[in-house]
Amino acid sequence: MSRLDYPHRMTSPKQTRWSIRASAALLQRDIALPVLVSLAVTFANSVHPQALAAGSRSEQSNTPIAKPPNLLFLFADDQCFETVRAFGHTDIDTPNLDRLAARGTTFTHAYNMGSWSGAVCIPSRTMLITGRSLWRAQAIYHTTDQERTAGRLWPQLLQGRGYRTYFTGKWHINTDAASTFNVAKHIRPGMPKDMPEGYNRPLTGQPDPWNPSDPKHGGFWEGGEHWSEVTAEDAIEFLGEARRRSEPFFMYVAFNAPHDPRQSPQEYVDKYPLDRVQVPASFLPEYPHQDAIGCGPGLRDERLGPFPRTEHAVKVHRREYYALITHLDAQIGRVLAALESNGQTENTWIFFTADHGLAVGHHGLFGKQNLYDHSLRVPFMVVGPGVKAGQKISAPIYLQDVMPTVLELAGAPKPAHVDFHSLLPLLRGESSPARREAIYGAYLELQRAVIHDGWKLILYPKAKVARLYHLAEDPSELKDLADDPAHKEITQQLFRRLLALQQEFGDKLDLTVAFPNL
Ligand SMILES: [Ca+2]
Numbered sequence: 001m002s003r004l005d006y007p008h009r010m011t012s013p014k015q016t017r018w019s020i021r022a023s024a025a026l027l028q029r030d031i032a033l034p035v036l037v038s039l040a041v042t043f044a045n046s047v048h049p050q051a052l053a054a055g056s057r058s059e060q061s062n063t064p065i066a067k068p069p070n071l072l073f074l075f076a077d078d079q080c081f082e083t084v085r086a087f088g089h090t091d092i093d094t095p096n097l098d099r100l101a102a103r104g105t106t107f108t109h110a111y112n113m114g115s116w117s118g119a120v121c122i123p124s125r126t127m128l129i130t131g132r133s134l135w136r137a138q139a140i141y142h143t144t145d146q147e148r149t150a151g152r153l154w155p156q157l158l159q160g161r162g163y164r165t166y167f168t169g170k171w172h173i174n175t176d177a178a179s180t181f182n183v184a185k186h187i188r189p190g191m192p193k194d195m196p197e198g199y200n201r202p203l204t205g206q207p208d209p210w211n212p213s214d215p216k217h218g219g220f221w222e223g224g225e226h227w228s229e230v231t232a233e234d235a236i237e238f239l240g241e242a243r244r245r246s247e248p249f250f251m252y253v254a255f256n257a258p259h260d261p262r263q264s265p266q267e268y269v270d271k272y273p274l275d276r277v278q279v280p281a282s283f284l285p286e287y288p289h290q291d292a293i294g295c296g297p298g299l300r301d302e303r304l305g306p307f308p309r310t311e312h313a314v315k316v317h318r319r320e321y322y323a324l325i326t327h328l329d330a331q332i333g334r335v336l337a338a339l340e341s342n343g344q345t346e347n348t349w350i351f352f353t354a355d356h357g358l359a360v361g362h363h364g365l366f367g368k369q370n371l372y373d374h375s376l377r378v379p380f381m382v383v384g385p386g387v388k389a390g391q392k393i394s395a396p397i398y399l400q401d402v403m404p405t406v407l408e409l410a411g412a413p414k415p416a417h418v419d420f421h422s423l424l425p426l427l428r429g430e431s432s433p434a435r436r437e438a439i440y441g442a443y444l445e446l447q448r449a450v451i452h453d454g455w456k457l458i459l460y461p462k463a464k465v466a467r468l469y470h471l472a473e474d475p476s477e478l479k480d481l482a483d484d485p486a487h488k489e490i491t492q493q494l495f496r497r498l499l500a501l502q503q504e505f506g507d508k509l510d511l512t513v514a515f516p517n518l
Contacts, residue, residue, distance in 0.1 A: 104381050121259075161412045419505075
């Protein structure tokens with residue numbers, strides 16, 4: 001084994017062996033005592049490598065030995081939680097994501113925490129790869145490379161447990177992907193190259209200069225093959241290589257889809273004739289406070305559609321968004337088929353999520369730089385040995401909780417700086433710090449939100465505007481109750497909760513200046 005393969009190892013791969021029964025038993029509540037003992041020993045050994053060095057107790061027993069589980073992380077870009085057919089929100093075709101939902105457990109309320117930048121992808125992915133919450137991730141953003149050289153990044157922690165790590169697709173993190181993973185294939189930027197024809201369209205009564213399936217616009221077609229197809233083929237190649245090797249794998253397969261430019265083959269666009277596409281109930285020609293919250297025409301994402309928004313423009317953009325997602329779904333299906341035909345399904349955990357959602361015509365907005373659920377919330381599915389099929393868990397989580405979840409599966413200790421929590425206890429139906437009392441959201445110094453017990457309070461400090469939604473009764477966030485005197489008390493309770501979350505996450509914005517009466 002070369003040093004390259006285990007640059008930060010504390011133990012040799014042999015020393016990180018797991019019992020096959022312990023691995024399979026991770027999620028069973030009614031575990032037989034001998035297995036529990038075996039599991040405890042395995043974890044004790046995982047956390048204290050010296051104990052292993054002194055002689056592995058699992059080797060002393062007669063427990064069968066197997067590799068630790070493989071870990072396949074499938075990551076979409078800008079995919080709203082609504083856009084999986086199985087979830088029942090939208091008329092969209094996602095047969096492969098539906099199958100993942102049926103095979104495993106869905107966290108129905110998985111959130112991104114927000115962003116310190118218009119490029120919301122960057123904070124989301126920096127949080128994911130470092131395990132740090134929003135403002136702590138921002139604090140190390142310019143020195144992310146030092147995090148890498150110190151061996152603190154997500155894949156590196158897995159390499160330390162004997163994993164071979166693979167990367168392909170969208171990176172958008174401020175350090176070198178090729179030095180972060182054992183294998184990095186295509187390292188794509190934040191988005192495929194855009195063109196002026198893709199903006200401020202379609203305009204009523206004028207020909208549309210943009211054709212999502214025409215390779216002349218470049219973007220996802222650059223290089224001759226759609227990027228989602230390339231990413232899937234890279235993943236399939238990795239699976240083939242991993243099959244021939246002895247180490248367990250961690251694959252970070254990051255599609256650029258369905259981020260704009262929303263391009264896909266014509267057969268996918270044709271699945272969505274405009275009369276199939278619905279305009280969201282929250283449609284508005286313009287969002288009332290768009291400039292004060294940083295979401296006006298000055299923001300790139302918002303310029304994709306014309307101002308004021310038209311129902312026709314929203315339908316056309318949603319058609320192209322859905323088509324790109326259905327095409328992405330087909331590529332995920334290819335990866336899952338390869339996993340199956342390689343015989344790797346049984347010992348592989350699969351996680352699917354996205355870095356955040358997207359508005360595409362909700363609330364007069366097109367981008368993701370807002371704190372409505374369509375832009376904060378993502379699909380989140382887990383499939384693995386012992387994970388309940390078809391289960392839905394509505395406890396709110398952060399999508400970055402996947403990071404410590406994967407660490408736990410690999411037997412890697414969670415570093416003290418990681419602010420997120422393993423989801424394995426929730427998957428077992430046990431209590432856990434991952435079951436958050438409240439979810440915190442932030443965008444620049446212009447927006448803050450708290451979600452608690454079926455309510456959401458959004459604050460716009462520059463506009464001095466509060467929004468209150470009863471999510472439990474109004475999930476589309478249509479009826480703002482902030483000015484209703486009957487809801488003064490709940491608004492104040494949520495405000496106090498938000499202040500506490502600001503303190504917890506190191507958010508220095510003083511909200512009491514703009515909202516002295518809350
Ligand atoms: Ca994104």
